[in-house]
Amino acid sequence: MQDFLELAVGAAASGCVYGLLALAYLLMIRPTGIINFAVGEWAMVASFGGFLLLSRYEWPYPLGMAAILAFMLVLGWATERITVRPLVEKGAPLLAPILALLGMLVVFREAISVSFPPDPHPVPFPFGLGRLEWGPFGGSYQSFFIIATTLLVFIGVWLFFERTVAGKSFEAVALHRRAAALMGINLSRVTALSFAAGAGIAGLAGLLVSPNISAHYLMGIPLAIQGFTALVIGGVGRVEGALLGGLLLAFAEQMTVRYAPVPSGFAQGVPLLLLMVFLLLRPTGLLRARA
Amino acid sequence: MKRFVALLAAGLAAWGAHAQDTIKIGVITDRVGVSKPYSEPSTEGLIFGAGEINKRGGVLGKKIELLVEDDQSRPDISAALARKLIDQGAVFILSMSLTPATQQQQTVTMESKTPQMTPMNSGDTLTTQLPNPYFWQTGPLGSIQIATLLAHARSKNLKRVALISDNSDLGQLLARFFRGGLEKSGIQVVSEEVVPRGATTAEPQMQKIRAANPDALFMAGVLTAENVLILRAYRQFGLKFPIHSSYNLSVPVYMSVGKGLVDGVTFVDAYDPDKAEVKEFVAAYKKETGKEPFNLHGYGYDGIMMVAEAIKKAGTTDKEKIREAMQALTYKGVMGAKGMEYHFPEGKRAGFDPNGMVVRVYEGDKQGRVIHTGQK
Numbered sequence: 001m002q003d004f005l006e007l008a009v010g011a012a013a014s015g016c017v018y019g020l021l022a023l024a025y026l027l028m029i030r031p032t033g034i035i036n037f038a039v040g041e042w043a044m045v046a047s048f049g050g051f052l053l054l055s056r057y058e059w060p061y062p063l064g065m066a067a068i069l070a071f072m073l074v075l076g077w078a079t080e081r082i083t084v085r086p087l088v089e090k091g092a093p094l095l096a097p098i099l100a101l102l103g104m105l106v107v108f109r110e111a112i113s114v115s116f117p118p119d120p121h122p123v124p125f126p127f128g129l130g131r132l133e134w135g136p137f138g139g140s141y142q143s144f145f146i147i148a149t150t151l152l153v154f155i156g157v158w159l160f161f162e163r164t165v166a167g168k169s170f171e172a173v174a175l176h177r178r179a180a181a182l183m184g185i186n187l188s189r190v191t192a193l194s195f196a197a198g199a200g201i202a203g204l205a206g207l208l209v210s211p212n213i214s215a216h217y218l219m220g221i222p223l224a225i226q227g228f229t230a231l232v233i234g235g236v237g238r239v240e241g242a243l244l245g246g247l248l249l250a251f252a253e254q255m256t257v258r259y260a261p262v263p264s265g266f267a268q269g270v271p272l273l274l275l276m277v278f279l280l281l282r283p284t285g286l287l288r289a290r291a
Numbered sequence: 292m293k294r295f296v297a298l299l300a301a302g303l304a305a306w307g308a309h310a311q312d313t314i315k316i317g318v319i320t321d322r323v324g325v326s327k328p329y330s331e332p333s334t335e336g337l338i339f340g341a342g343e344i345n346k347r348g349g350v351l352g353k354k355i356e357l358l359v360e361d362d363q364s365r366p367d368i369s370a371a372l373a374r375k376l377i378d379q380g381a382v383f384i385l386s387m388s389l390t391p392a393t394q395q396q397q398t399v400t401m402e403s404k405t406p407q408m409t410p411m412n413s414g415d416t417l418t419t420q421l422p423n424p425y426f427w428q429t430g431p432l433g434s435i436q437i438a439t440l441l442a443h444a445r446s447k448n449l450k451r452v453a454l455i456s457d458n459s460d461l462g463q464l465l466a467r468f469f470r471g472g473l474e475k476s477g478i479q480v481v482s483e484e485v486v487p488r489g490a491t492t493a494e495p496q497m498q499k500i501r502a503a504n505p506d507a508l509f510m511a512g513v514l515t516a517e518n519v520l521i522l523r524a525y526r527q528f529g530l531k532f533p534i535h536s537s538y539n540l541s542v543p544v545y546m547s548v549g550k551g552l553v554d555g556v557t558f559v560d561a562y563d564p565d566k567a568e569v570k571e572f573v574a575a576y577k578k579e580t581g582k583e584p585f586n587l588h589g590y591g592y593d594g595i596m597m598v599a600e601a602i603k604k605a606g607t608t609d610k611e612k613i614r615e616a617m618q619a620l621t622y623k624g625v626m627g628a629k630g631m632e633y634h635f636p637e638g639k640r641a642g643f644d645p646n647g648m649v650v651r652v653y654e655g656d657k658q659g660r661v662i663h664t665g666q667k
Contacts, residue, residue: 003498010494017491110323118327119544120516129551131527140527209491212523214516214548218325222489250491257484258495264485268458 235285
């Protein structure tokens, strides 16, 4: 039991990271229908930002974090302006921006790959390496920090969509683009903002996970896959689905490794299996969009 | 960026040398793929070595010209690149990429009878799967690593151990060698775990290992980020059993990304910083490039030096003569324990002396002293 509770904290932290990545996908998919696989690379870019500002130049953590997130917002916005908008304005089919964004994925990765040595780079922990015992739960400071930050982000995003007019306009675009445009909602602004927010959230996921996994140029793809799997499990319809999908994925992954009587190598197949089962049996995910 | 400019400069220099009569050596490296962290420093050592040779007047009165190709560690394009290099007149190919890519190149070098060598790959099967008399391997074999680590571990009287690795090709291959070696020594593997590439934690694996209560943990993984996860979980849980690691922990990056995690970990290495040849190499490299080299640079450096030596001994660029000279070569280089010589025993094409590896220990965050040498 002790092991289980200890693992639950670690799995929840991993699940929160997956959930944030799923949320980054979701923020862009909802209003535009565009799946942007570059979220993993965005997380990588932010991790390298963490290495530069926090490790190399030793900025105070909150300042460094704010600077990196601001940069990510600009990067997301610029990606939309450069890659997506020209295609949308020319009336290209939906697949065109998706492919263009896949191209951007390569651009981001190679830009980092030629700018930094190939080894993993350290990103510091905001609260150090220590361990916190909280009732029956025990885990690293970082695990608790990840969980708390993620909950705050999800509450914020949920409130934005449910309680603000701007959030409602996002939702309206998600429900029916043309009708929303006819109601006077500025489509291109909603799209640009959704990309900026997507990059910001993906960057935050990168910053949170990189003290554990280090910043390296190949870290993006696995994160993109984990986030996408979480999204498929949770469903693209609702914000809380992203978090639910992330948590389910992480628990399934880690509990299989720990408790399933299969060789450790086989446990890697679990996320893939989950992805296939959901795509086949429940492609809309666990939580459906409200009508 | 600096690296890019340096590569560009190296490329231009090679272009300049093109006009003269040169000896062309093909190099297949990985600049963007999974092997890049190993391939890049090794290739830098190789390029530095070629520069040193050319400064001393080259080989057979001609300068060495490196034709460098990038195979992204992909076997499917690696063989095509080997063919391209041979068409461009390369008399020798140095493989600085991943083991499967090197293996694939052999199909071309065997057929075209072109000498090929990998100074850094450690897969045991490279010289045994194909009867290719034109191929040599001078990196320490996976089996030598485990034998050296085991020889050290034997003194610790281990009965039950855990084994952890990653899901890369090489990590799996090394895990297999480790398991085979351990079982042959009568040591029971009570828990065997895999941390997949891209994992965000190794805590579940480490919990299982903790539950199995081993005398020691052997790390066979080669992915740095995943190895750091393993070490982090080990510290997080406050575990006390000793860790013995593959050569992957000999890469100096652990001194920064593994800060606070590596103290007391023993690892196998092919590099003794106290060796005279190493001190000489480090001084020369620093003088030329302003950077501190490490063990991986030494692999590439020794590789090009051996190739130059073989061509010199052959006295010609005839590939068959080079093959004969290479097979008969003995060479004392940067890598290996004090006094080690590379040589190819009759019928064998793996040249790293089985007693040439050492076991070192991390002292604080620094790679420390040699605590064991060879397999005895």
